[in-house]
Amino acid sequence: MQEQAAVLRSNLCGLRFWKEQVWLCTFYFLFGKAMTWASPKDSSRMAAYPRSVTWIVVSVGGLAFFLIFASWILISYPIGSTVRLYFYGVDSSQKVDLSIYPGNQTATIVPRDDKDVNIVVNNAPSESDLQVPVDSNGGALRDKGNLAPESNLQVPISSTTPPVSLENKEIKDHAPPLPAISPALTKEEDAKPSADPSKVTKSVEIDEQISLSLPNKSNSVDMGSNDTAASSDSKSGAVQSSSSQSHDDTKNAPVDTGCDLYHGSWIYDKTGPLYTNNTCPVLTQMQNCQGNGRPDKEYENWRWKPSHCDIPRFDPKKFLELMRGKTLAFIGDSVARNQFESMLCILWQVEAPINRGNRRMQRYFFRSTSVTIARIWSSWLVKQTSEPFDFAPAGVTKLHLDAPDDNFMEFIPKFDVIVLSSGHWFAKQSVYILNNEIVGGQLWWPHNSRPKKVNNVDAFGISVETILTSLVTHPNYTGLTIVRSYSPDHYEGGAWNTGGSCTGKTKPLAVGELVENGFTKIMYEKQVSGFNRAIQKATNKSKLRLMDITEVFGYRHDGHPGPYRNPDPNKITKRGPDGKPPPQDCLHWCMPGPVDTWNEIVNEIIRREYEGNKSFPS
DSSP states (O other): OHHHHHHHHHHHTSSSOEEEEEHHHHHHHHHHHHHHHHTTTTOOSTSSOOOOOHHHHHHHHHHHHHHHHHHHEEEEEEEHHHHHHHHOOGGGOOOOOOOOOOSSOOOOOOOOOOOOOOOSSOOOOOSSOOOOOTTTSBBOOOOOOOOOOOOGGGOOOOOOOOOOOOOOSSSSSSOOOOOOOEEEOOOOOOOOOOSHHHHOOOOOOSSEEEEBBBBOOOBEEEEEEEEEOOOOOOHHEEEEETTTSOOHHHHHHHOOOOOOTTTTEEOTTTTTTTSOOOSOOOOGGOOOTTTTOOOOOOOGGGEESSSSOOOOOOHHHHHHHHHTOEEEEESSSHHHHHHHHHHHHHTTTOOOEEEOOOSSOOEETTTOOOOOOOEOOSSSSSEEEEEETTTTTSSEEEEEEEEEOOOHHTTGGGSEEEEEEEHHHHHHHEEEEEETTTEEEEEEEEEEESSSSSHHHHHHHHHHHHHHHHHTTTTTOSSSEEEEOOOOOOBTTTTTTEEEEEEEESSOOOOTTTOOOHHHHHHHHHHHHHHHHHHHOOOOOOEEEEEETTTGGGGGGGSSBBBBOOOTTTTTOOTTTTOOOOOOSSSSSTTTTTTTHHHHHHHHHEEEEHTTOOOOOO
């Protein structure tokens, strides 16, 4: 009987069960021991007389006590958490629950002492992505001293805006034209001050709602089985004021997948930002506006509210669950880095990721859901070389406009969602090669006897078509590609190098204050044209979305670092006696700031893709 009991114990406990079978293994183990104890030590058979009844009762009682104690141990949270970490790799200690306060400096976080955590991004060029206007012949203006103020620049453009296909509702016929849309800029009045005078939030009142007129926009194209599905949002109506509908009233509203995300209003959200400059360890210093001494903070509190639906406040836990087991990659220039760091800062509030990056690609792994957030630097998104080519010498960057950047194409099949960013580097010196022929250049050309066939604006449109075509025809890519439209800058009174400034801007632009930037407009149009041409070439089952933020964020001149680009306490932040502004950055975005809204829109685009028209969860 002893041998049989031992075999039974071995067979049961050898099975790879967990929790549900532990008590059964323990029972048979102790039952066998009890049988052994109940038999004479010198007998190998159960035919011998058992020991006293008292001994048996004590044995059974001890067994029952052990089972109860073991069950309590298994359901105990601290030990259960440790066991889950061992078996599933989920460490709850990696999660940090933070309360977000309206005050930017009240919440702090101490990151793990982990050598894998990358605090500052050092592998990206430090220079800003800047742009210059084009002349009447389509070439860049070269005389920096004669550059016209960018806000007043007039650029010849086609009178016909290129058509844009939409994502939201799949239909087989062409999308009807969109009606004019009128987003509004409103500020919510804080009618309920805190009982604690030290925590009272200063309320700002505005007497009337300000409407912002935006042109018709598109937001996506869905491609599947080589069929292009287009849709439009024909809804129109009055924009709701935040004074009558707060964030708490709308955050759980149902979502129509046909709702236009880019028709709405900027409303003041007293809840404050999703993180602070003190709670994010991966934040480029040039975008750390509060850390660099910017005195105002209200630019952090404006949120975008579509007219016919709501973009919920970003919930990092829900996003990680939505992306479970997937990889999100940001590919592009320093504005892509800006958005990538914003996403990391948001997610870092609930879990500190593991840095698994290298020189070619930054990667942060969130172990709880096996989500990877990656970033790859690519200035132009197309192939670039520096070797001599035809009459272009070495040392000048050559852009092969008809070939994608091979530095990241090998990684494409590994990505589930890609966010692309480009455009601003086309203002930098480069040579354009198309069909193995030099067709143009920016800030470089040997002499006027050779006519330029392609200027920097046209080159940008060609590059967009090239990179998107390479994705929608890639045989091993089935993911979702989000093309963030051209990010507007706000150098007023000049260009970045001719006295342009965004100093002193503390709130979004109001109606009548937006001055059309001709260069931004034509770059946007070229991007949309390249986007639409790529759609027609689609052969795989990947999906393409246009995240149309250009005009919406044209009103956010308050969201840039301006002169607060470094923590130097002696830096110049005011205009000099001659009226000349100090050096400043009016292209990138403060963090926290408007750039966080980009990731709320990315979150909503991904949610629509994976969950369809489900209502927002509570």
